[in-house]
Amino acid sequence: AQSVxxxxxxxxxxxAASLELGCNYSYGGTVNLFWYVQYxxxxxxxxxxxxxxxxxxxxxxxxxxxxxxxxxxxxxxxxSVQWSDTAEYFCAVLRSGGYNKLIFGAGTRLAVxx
Amino acid sequence: DVKVTQSSRYLVKRTGEKVFLECVQDMDxxxxxxxxxxxxxxxxxxxxxxxxxxxxKGDIPEGYSVSREKKERFSLILESASTNQTSMYxxxxxVSGANVLTFGxxxxxTVL
Numbered sequence: 001a002q003s004v005x006x007x008x009x010x011x012x013x014x015x016a017a018s019l020e021l022g023c024n025y026s027y028g029g030t031v032n033l034f035w036y037v038q039y040x041x042x043x044x045x046x047x048x049x050x051x052x053x054x055x056x057x058x059x060x061x062x063x064x065x066x067x068x069x070x071x072x073x074x075x076x077x078x079x080s081v082q083w084s085d086t087a088e089y090f091c092a093v094l095r096s097g098g099y100n101k102l103i104f105g106a107g108t109r110l111a112v113x114x
Numbered sequence: 115d116v117k118v119t120q121s122s123r124y125l126v127k128r129t130g131e132k133v134f135l136e137c138v139q140d141m142d143x144x145x146x147x148x149x150x151x152x153x154x155x156x157x158x159x160x161x162x163x164x165x166x167x168x169x170x171k172g173d174i175p176e177g178y179s180v181s182r183e184k185k186e187r188f189s190l191i192l193e194s195a196s197t198n199q200t201s202m203y204x205x206x207x208x209v210s211g212a213n214v215l216t217f218g219x220x221x222x223x224t225v226l
Binding site for chain 1: 147149154155156157158159162172204213214215217218219220
């Protein structure tokens, strides 16, 4: 089945540690890729997106993600996390054509300890 | 900023009750969506609407229906609530042809 996979459901880090959250998708063809973040008690909000061009995209709050087409991956990275990065992170894929439905991964809960 | 407002943040209902979840957006967006969010499952699309009076089934429409009588309002209806519909429900909207969704704060429904 076509899907979006996030490899880690829970990640615990100390402040200043580096972060990488994996995301793989199984769709062929042209896709748009997203990372959304949900801070405790807040709305789901867009962290960054990739539509075309440079496969390394930078988002808000020092996050970046790299699209590797050959690996069907769009991993999220941050060199040094902060306590305020504690949140749930969702990878999402939009397939071009048709009704442009956004398909989400299962999410990764990140806890950053001071 | 676009605002997507879900009128009820927390609801508790009994099995068999009819439940209405309301969503209103204030930026004249054509497309609106209802997702449910469950731990370990992420967000799953229930229904979406591309314009007034238009609706399409998402990936998990069973047990739900929707209504889009006005452009700004998209309602999710549980005709007869069941305990397995206990979840967080998220509404989202976007301009037609755009790729970025704006989400509401969510409605947490508990069915007893």
